[in-house]
Amino acid sequence: MKRTVLSLLVFLAAGLVTLASPALAQEAVQMPQPPLEGYYTYGKLRGVSTDEAMRGAAAATTVPMWGYTVTSSRDSNTYSGVMVGRSPFFHGARTTTIPVVIIPVKFTMTDHDVGAQVFDPTAADPTCSPHGSAVTVFQNSPILNAVNFTMPFSGGINVGSGQYVDEFQRANFWSNVSTTGNRFHTTLSPVTTLPVQAVTVPTGHGKGYLASDFVGSFCGSLGGLDGSWWDPVIFTGGSGGEAQTLISSLTTAGKISPTQFPIFLFYNVVMNQTGESACGSGCALGYHNSQGFPVQTYGVADWDTTLLFDQPGSTTGNSSVMSHEVAEWMDDPLGSNPVPPWGHIGQQPGCQGNLEVGDALSGTIVPQVLLNGMEYDLQELVFFSWFYGAPSIAVDGTFSDNNTFTSDAGAPCT
Structure with missing residues (x-):
C-alpha cells in the first residue's frame, strides 16, 4: 500500500529545540516545527x-453494501465498485441503518523525558477540549446526530436533515434520491x-x-x-498488532x-509508519480497513485538539478526521473501488486510482457546524461524479459538497 502525504498541511523545515528535562539539558533534540505533516490512509480487503x-x-452477515457499474466520461472505461447502504439508483427511497460501536482507546506512553503520559478520550480536558471529553463531543457531533444541511453550504440546496455523511451521500446522488423526497438515508444507528x-505502549513504540x-x-x-506495532496490516502489510488483538x-x-461499524477513537494520538517520531516524516491521522469473512469493516480516527496540524485554510481540528474516515468507509468500504487515476491535489502528490472521497480535499473544512453548543470542523468531501466525470449527478450539478471542485478530475493522472 502506497502512503500518501497531506500536502495541504505544509511541512516546514525542522528546527532545533532543547527539551527542559534535566537529563537532556545539554542535548539538542531535533524537532519538526508545526504545522506538522499529516495524512490519511486505508486498507484493502x-x-x-x-x-x-x-x-x-x-x-x-456483514454491513449492508450495494454495487454499481458506471462508464466514466473521463476515459470511456467501465468501472464497478461497492458502497455501504442501499443503492440510490434503484428503489432510491430506501433507508438503511448501520449500528456503530465507539471504542475509546486510552494510551499510556511510557517513553518520555518527563515520565509516562496518558492520552484518554474519556477523560475531561477543560483546557484543550472545553465542551467535554473526546468521547462526549464525538457522541454529540453532526457525524452521529441530525443537522439540517444545505450543500454547497453557502447558497446551495437544502438536502435534508441527517448526520453529515448521510446528507453527503444524499447530495452525492441527488439526481436520483431527490425525487423520493426525504426517504433515502444511510444512518449510523x-x-x-x-x-x-x-493500552500501555512499550518503550520504542510510542512516545509523548x-x-x-x-x-x-x-x-x-x-x-x-x-x-507497525499498532496495526501492521495497514502500515507494513504484515499481520498481528495491538489493533488486531483488540x-x-x-x-x-x-x-x-x-454487522456493525466499530470506530477506534484516539485522543491526540497519531501514527507513524515506524517508530515514534513526532511526525518528522508524516503521521497518519486515521484510516479505515476491511478484513476476514464475514467481512469486518472498521475505522480509526484521532480526535485532535493540539492545533499542531493546523494552518490557515486547513485544519485537523476536532471532528474533521472522523468525518474524513466515516465518509471514506461508507463510499469505499473495501478500499478498492476503481476510478480513472486522479492526483497532484490534496494529500496526493502522485496518482491514486480508488474512490477515497476525503483524500483530494484533505484539510479543507466546510463552514463550522454549531451543534450542542460546540462548533464542529467537518472536512469537505468529494462527490462520485468528480471521480467518474461530468455531467454531475450530485446536488446542484456540483463536484464536492462545498463546491471547491467546480469540475471533474479531468484527464486521467499520469
Whole structure:
C-alpha cells in the first residue's frame, strides 16, 4: 500500500529545540516545527473477493453494501465498485441503518523525558477540549446526530436533515434520491460506546510530546504511536498488532461483529509508519480497513485538539478526521473501488486510482457546524461524479459538497 502525504498541511523545515528535562539539558533534540505533516490512509480487503463480500452483505452477515457499474466520461472505461447502504439508483427511497460501536482507546506512553503520559478520550480536558471529553463531543457531533444541511453550504440546496455523511451521500446522488423526497438515508444507528480500552505502549513504540516541545503556542500533548506495532496490516502489510488483538478479543466477547461499524477513537494520538517520531516524516491521522469473512469493516480516527496540524485554510481540528474516515468507509468500504487515476491535489502528490472521497480535499473544512453548543470542523468531501466525470449527478450539478471542485478530475493522472 502506497502512503500518501497531506500536502495541504505544509511541512516546514525542522528546527532545533532543547527539551527542559534535566537529563537532556545539554542535548539538542531535533524537532519538526508545526504545522506538522499529516495524512490519511486505508486498507484493502485481502484474501476475500468482492463477490464473496457482497454475498455476505446479501446474507446480512456483514454491513449492508450495494454495487454499481458506471462508464466514466473521463476515459470511456467501465468501472464497478461497492458502497455501504442501499443503492440510490434503484428503489432510491430506501433507508438503511448501520449500528456503530465507539471504542475509546486510552494510551499510556511510557517513553518520555518527563515520565509516562496518558492520552484518554474519556477523560475531561477543560483546557484543550472545553465542551467535554473526546468521547462526549464525538457522541454529540453532526457525524452521529441530525443537522439540517444545505450543500454547497453557502447558497446551495437544502438536502435534508441527517448526520453529515448521510446528507453527503444524499447530495452525492441527488439526481436520483431527490425525487423520493426525504426517504433515502444511510444512518449510523444505534450508537454504542464501549468502556475505554487501556493500552500501555512499550518503550520504542510510542512516545509523548508536550506542546512546549514545539515552537509556538499549542495545546496539551501529542502521542506518536508506532503504526507497525499498532496495526501492521495497514502500515507494513504484515499481520498481528495491538489493533488486531483488540478486534479479536472484542469479537470473542460479543462486543463487536461484522454487522456493525466499530470506530477506534484516539485522543491526540497519531501514527507513524515506524517508530515514534513526532511526525518528522508524516503521521497518519486515521484510516479505515476491511478484513476476514464475514467481512469486518472498521475505522480509526484521532480526535485532535493540539492545533499542531493546523494552518490557515486547513485544519485537523476536532471532528474533521472522523468525518474524513466515516465518509471514506461508507463510499469505499473495501478500499478498492476503481476510478480513472486522479492526483497532484490534496494529500496526493502522485496518482491514486480508488474512490477515497476525503483524500483530494484533505484539510479543507466546510463552514463550522454549531451543534450542542460546540462548533464542529467537518472536512469537505468529494462527490462520485468528480471521480467518474461530468455531467454531475450530485446536488446542484456540483463536484464536492462545498463546491471547491467546480469540475471533474479531468484527464486521467499520469
